[in-house]
Amino acid sequence: MSEQKKTFVVTRFDPDKDEKPRQQSYEVPVQPDWKVLDALNFIKDELDGSLSHRWSCRMAVCGSCGMMVNGKPSLTCKDALSNYGDRVEVTPLANFPVVRDLVVEMDGFMEKLKSVKPWIIVAKERAVEEGTYRQSPEELEYFKQFSMCINCMLCYSACPVVGNEPEFLGPAAIALGHRYNMDTRDEGAAERNEIFRGEGTVFACSYANECSEVCPKHVDPAAAVNQSKINAVIDWATSFVVPRGGK
Amino acid sequence: MARAANPHAMSPSRPGRTRTAPPQMPAQFPTQGRYLTYTLFGSTGILYLLCGFGALRAVWILGEHSPSAWQAFQREYATAPLIALHVVCFAAVIFVGVRFFSLFPKAQPAKIGPAKPPPRAILHAGLYVAWIAVSGGLALIMAGGIF
Numbered sequence: 001m002s003e004q005k006k007t008f009v010v011t012r013f014d015p016d017k018d019e020k021p022r023q024q025s026y027e028v029p030v031q032p033d034w035k036v037l038d039a040l041n042f043i044k045d046e047l048d049g050s051l052s053h054r055w056s057c058r059m060a061v062c063g064s065c066g067m068m069v070n071g072k073p074s075l076t077c078k079d080a081l082s083n084y085g086d087r088v089e090v091t092p093l094a095n096f097p098v099v100r101d102l103v104v105e106m107d108g109f110m111e112k113l114k115s116v117k118p119w120i121i122v123a124k125e126r127a128v129e130e131g132t133y134r135q136s137p138e139e140l141e142y143f144k145q146f147s148m149c150i151n152c153m154l155c156y157s158a159c160p161v162v163g164n165e166p167e168f169l170g171p172a173a174i175a176l177g178h179r180y181n182m183d184t185r186d187e188g189a190a191e192r193n194e195i196f197r198g199e200g201t202v203f204a205c206s207y208a209n210e211c212s213e214v215c216p217k218h219v220d221p222a223a224a225v226n227q228s229k230i231n232a233v234i235d236w237a238t239s240f241v242v243p244r245g246g247k
Numbered sequence: 248m249a250r251a252a253n254p255h256a257m258s259p260s261r262p263g264r265t266r267t268a269p270p271q272m273p274a275q276f277p278t279q280g281r282y283l284t285y286t287l288f289g290s291t292g293i294l295y296l297l298c299g300f301g302a303l304r305a306v307w308i309l310g311e312h313s314p315s316a317w318q319a320f321q322r323e324y325a326t327a328p329l330i331a332l333h334v335v336c337f338a339a340v341i342f343v344g345v346r347f348f349s350l351f352p353k354a355q356p357a358k359i360g361p362a363k364p365p366p367r368a369i370l371h372a373g374l375y376v377a378w379i380a381v382s383g384g385l386a387l388i389m390a391g392g393i394f
Contacts, residue, residue, distance in 0.1 A: 015266040071249075071274035094249065094274070096257045097267035105267050107259035142357040156257060157366075160285065163252035163272045182357060207350055208285040219343035234359065 003029045005079065008039055010051065011091040013098050021087075024048075030093040036076040037065050040090065040102075052127060053102040063152030066093055067102050073154035075216040093157035109153055111178050112169050116177030116195060121188025133185040143182035146175045146224050148217045167200030171211035171221030174202055178224040181231060195230075202228045210243035211236055249274040288346055291339045297332060348374045 004126050013021040026047050028039045037055055044051045050157050055065040060078040068091040070084060081088070096104035126133065155171035156162045162170050169177075177196065181189040196202045205225045212222040249271040256270045277286045287293065308320045351374060352367035364370065387393050 013268050015268075018268075020295050021268050072280075073273070091249075091271075091274075094272055095252050095270050097270050099263075099267055105257065105259065105263065107263060108257040111259055158273060160272070160276050160282065163270065163276070166253050166255035168327055174299065206285075206289070207346075208282070209350075210281060210285070213281060220353065222350075223353040225353065226350060227356050230354060230356050234356070 005086075005089045006030050006039070006084070009087065009089045010043065010045060011098075012051070012101050013092075015100060023048070030081050030091075032082060034081045036067075036069050036074065036081055036084075036088065036090065037078045039081060039088070040076065047096075051102075052100045061150060063150035063213060065153045066152040066157070068094055068157065070183065073157045073214045075152055075154060078216055088189040093153055095157050096153070103152075106153070109151075109156065109170075109172075111211065112173040113151070113176060115169065116173050116180075117174075117188060117192055118176045118180055120180065120186045121191065122185070123187050135184055139184040142184070145177045146179035146182065146219060146221075149175055149179075149215075149219045149221075150217055152216060154174070154214045154216065158208075158210035158214040160208050160210070161204055161206060165200060165204055169201045170206045171205075171225060172219075174205075174228055175219055175221040175224035176230045178231075181228070189231070190235060190239075193232045196228050196232040197236060202226075202232060205229075250276070269352075284346075288343065291389050292344055294332075294336050298336060301329070301332070344378060 005027055008026045009022050009023050010026065012024045013019070022169045026043050029043055030039055030042075034039070035058075037058065040051070040053050041055070044053070045127075046139070053076065056062040057064070058077045060075055063075070065076045067074060068089075069076065069079060070089050071091075071157070073093065076090075090102065092098045092102045093104045096109075099105050149172055151172060153172065159168075159171055161168050174196070177192045180186050183190055202225050205222075207222060207226065209222045211225075215221060252270040252272045254269050258267075258270075273282070276282045304323075306321060307314050308323065348371060352370040355367075355392075357362040357363070365373075368394065384393075
């Protein structure tokens with residue numbers, strides 16, 4: 001295969017040495033079928049072993065390798081280098097504190113995910129003898145799209161609200177909460193809707209729709225957030241007319 | 248060059264042991280790429296504010312309850328700045344309407360009780376039909392065609 005050289009301008013930040021992030025350039029001989037991640041791995045393996053970046057599966061499943069490529073959030077294992085010119089700028093995900101080079105702090109994201117109670121909540125656990133929880137294919141379709149999220153955090157780096165309002169739950173966490181609210185086996189929608197009605201949650205979203213544009217798995221978090229707004233209001237209104245929210 | 252984000256954006260509730268570099272906003276925010284549309288959408292708030300002042304001004308002028316007040320009101324609204332404002336407002340209403348119509352179908356819950364919303368395409372088309380019908384009705388009323 002023919003070989004071409006591209007210049008990679010990569011953000012570097014060593015918390016022990018650098019006051020603030022800086023940029024470093026690398027000339028990389030790239031192959032036509034390479035993804036952006038292949039070039040970063042080449043830099044790490046052949047040019048500069050001190051470069052830090054996250055990656056794992058290389059097949060757009062694990063969500064580890066999200067970065068900004070030429071200013072746009074990108075899952076680098078899925079993003080073909082042929083989409084870019086001779087100069088490719090790779091920076092850490094926007095809206096996240098940077099731990100080192102292209103590695104961002106994920107703990108804040110994990111806290112937000114956990115806060116929506118992303119698990120099936122049932123009022124009373126069913127005994128094993130009572131059999132499995134059944135769900136029809138049609139019921140699965142209600143939430144399947146929202147369960148495809150791989151937590152790559154691209155939606156957070158694209159969202160202008162995330163960068164301006166630290167308390168905002170953010171697209172992926174709300175989509176995850178919505179996914180469980182839509183699950184017919186779950187009985188925790190009232191609990192989650194109470195969270196969603198709180199400060200900095202679904203109503204902080206002003207519909208930039210960037211989360212859905214950059215999602216590599218077509219989850220459409222903007223739809224989840226805005227459906228959650230309506231569900232949270234319906235749930236709130238229902239609580240006035242139906243005892244115990246109809247439970 | 249990206250702008251700085253809120254320094255606490257996506258920070259954990261308990262800071263980690265490692266010093267971190269502060270978060271940056273997306274490089275294209277707020278005036279490049281698709282963010283421009285979002286920024287323009289947000290900027291329409293300024294027009295709502297101006298229209299609010301316009302409405303207050305109208306109430307002020309019409310407060311005299313006289314034919315001369317009505318004529319004064321009409322004269323003021325025929326001035327170039329107010330005509331320009333209304334042209335911009337008209338464009339903004341169409342822009343916001345189209346944006347809202349694109350969001351509305353996908354914002355519908357998958358179901359409310361046993362009821363399911365119609366397909367998105369039908370909802371989308373229905374919104375435009377309703378918009379045209381209401382606008383046409385209002386135009387007829389204002390032109391004296393009905394009532």
